[in-house]
Amino acid sequence: MPVLNPPIRKIIHVDMDAFFASVEQRDNPDLRGKPVAVGGSRDRGVVAAASYEARRYGVHSALASKIAAQRCPQLIFVKPRFEVYSAVSRQIREVFFSYTDLVEPLSLDEAYLDVTENKICMPSASIIAKEIKARIKEVTGLTASAGVSYNKFLAKLASDMDKPNGFTLITPDKAEEIVAGLTIEKFHGIGKVTAAKMQSMGIVTGADLRQRSEEELIRNFGKVGRYYFRISRALDDREVQPHRIRKSIGSERTFDMDLTEEPDMLERLEYLAEEVALDMARLKATAKTVTVKIKYFDFTQNTRSKTYLSEFSSADAIYTIARELLRTPQLPAYPVRLLGIAVSSLLYQHDKQEGYQLTIEF
Structure with missing residues (x-):
């Protein structure tokens, strides 16, 4: 069956390779080539990110640290440095904007780029993607994988096909x-x-x-x-x-093992609050409402929200509010399989800018 709509765009999806863990290995030579988990410890917590060496043992993000240590006894746990990851993300974004203004960040470590029309007048999206990978390596010392195609779904699919440090082009045919x-x-x-x-x-x-x-x-x-x-x-x-105008910013995690103890739940909430705060900083947004989502072992769920007159944006503020919501009216009475934090009633510091696209042969 032929494609119903003719492909007119040139889309790149760039995804950094094991971003948090790769930054830690870059900054600490003793960690290079070794299984590294960012976040948690051998006794408690949850893995925020894992190096490729750790992934070979089945260690991945959102995995309980105790299970991660069991799967990989030589696993090295490293405390997250979110301010460093955010700074590196800004460097990467500067590289993106040197090629196009049509950049849609999805998180600190991945983004879509529309290079149908671009700042270097290069007709080949593949060449641009390879240049971006090389520039990121030069500027940050880190590797990225890139996918190129004529729509967002296929570009993201392509970037996952040859990781790490990969490049894949999916053509219309x-x-x-x-x-x-x-x-x-x-x-x-x-x-x-x-x-x-x-x-x-x-x-x-x-x-x-x-x-x-x-x-x-x-x-x-x-x-x-x-x-x-x-x-x-x-x-x-x-x-x-x-400049996608989002009504809310959130993060959630499903756990391999249901949580029953308050300290474990609070530790997960603290990490989620950090993620949400980083997204807010990237979008230059403040919020007035926090919502905590709780899904139980039997897949039933509820949400608890609170709205304030004043704005907030820090991880500490978000975590403090989320912690109280978790406890109000009482701690979850049943094992918890998922926790999430979302902020809403957002206020942005920038104006929305419109981009435009031209039709150029792929």
């Missing part, structure tokens, strides 16, 4: 074949729970997903079913939004 061969859990936007439901329906690959009608997917998965219908056909018309 190959897109549908690649998507058809993907297992469902490899699709960006399809999480573990949704993947399990799809597999129970006999949807195991992209080719299986493509056999289902849009109506059936919407009936089973709600409005997001329309997105699943389109990406199974390699379609994605979302634009790169350089």
